């Protein structure tokens with residue numbers, strides 16, 4: 001190999017090396033551009049996302065939230081007032097019914113006593129104490145000025161009679177009662 005050929009060979013190698021280096025640099029630049037483009041795309045997407053978030057935040061602004069909470073409080077206060085009014089009405093109605101029930105209980109008690117009293121009176125009067133024959137006549141008579149009183153005469157269906165409660169004539173059923181049941185049947 002002549003020195004000239006050697007120089008050519010070296011030059012060729014150098015050119016090849018430079019070409020390779022250029023290719024590598026191109027590749028690197030191309031990669032870098034691609035990466036940059038990808039980064040720009042990503043940033044664009046991020047920007048869109050941030051804008052959406054901002055819109056969302058603005059649509060749910062504290063003012064609006066406050067407004068919603070205020071309305072809810074007003075609603076709750078209204079409900080509480082209504083419930084309190086209802087409770088007052090219920091309490092009043094309960095008290096009225098209790099008073100009415102108490103009055104009715106008193107009336108019932110008074111009526112019971114009245115009925116018991118009437119039963120006692122009915123059992124004591126208006127029937128013969130021997131056979132339960134009914135009273136047929138009752139009259140007051142004045143026995144005369146010297147007695148200074150009015151006598152009540154009571155006569156019963158069985159013949160029993162009284163003057164001011166004292167027996168005057170006997171009960172006719174009284175004698176027959178022990179003999180047969182007929183007199184009792186007749187009396188009833």
Ligand SMILES: [Zn+2]
Nearest residue numbers: 128131158171
């Ligand atoms: Zn009698």
